[in-house]
Ligand SMILES: Nc1ncnc2c1ncn2[C@@H]1O[C@H](COP(=O)(O)OP(=O)(O)O)[C@@H](O)[C@H]1O
């Protein structure tokens with residue numbers, strides 16, 4: 620089953636074409652990555668697929684259902700697509716405890732007993748139970764990114780969009796988070812769409828990758844090509 624199917628997608632910001640004629644599919648269970656220099660359009664494409672960038676042209680299907688430009692993601696679709704951003708500090712509310720950050724989306728989606736789910740989610744990402752009582756500034760960068768991952772997984776999505784999930788972290792922490800993501804992917808049968816400018820991260824994580832420049836997908840790499848390091852040239 621194809622989880623993401625985009626065809627000739629274009630995003631325009633005024634005179635600037637951020638994404639031009641992007642076409643690719645992501646199959647269930649894959650990790651598909653977008654690589655390329657800063658400003659080439661990776662995050663914009665991810666934001667289209669997350670329903671955050673609602674002005675675009677072309678065709679987009681998620682879970683084999685077409686999405687229209689301008690469409691707000693609701694219900695199952697909203698649950699099914701979750702995103703993890705580069706900077707966990709910016710993506711967590713500074714004045715909310717971790718408990719509140721994790722429980723709120725559950726309540727919004729009608730779960731009345733969030734406590735057990737919050738505890739399980741913290742455990743799954745390798746955080747102690749008492750992390751629930753802390754505020755973001757009381758956690759390390761790696762711990763904050765674990766919270767952001769826990770929050771993304773709480774609603775049991777099928778697709779996780781990962782926008783440079785480790786590039787704000789110290790080198791020593793990056794591998795831990797990437798390995799956590801790979802473990803969670805297996806455990807929950809997830810599909811990943813990953814953005815990174817780091818060739819090592821791409822080789823470690825991806826089944827396939829697309830290289831973008833100036834809003835255009837220039838070429839695709841399969842797993843053997845990534846293992847050979849062809850994407851480093
Ligand atoms: N909301 C926006 N308004 C205007 N221009 C934008 C907006 N978002 C992104 N851009 C521009 O679109 C291009 C692609 O940006 P982005 O998708 O963030 O690139 P990447 O994630 O690959 O670094 C850049 O030139 C950026 O400045």
Ligand SMILES: [Mg+2]
Pocket residue numbers: 658661662663782
């Ligand atoms: Mg970006």
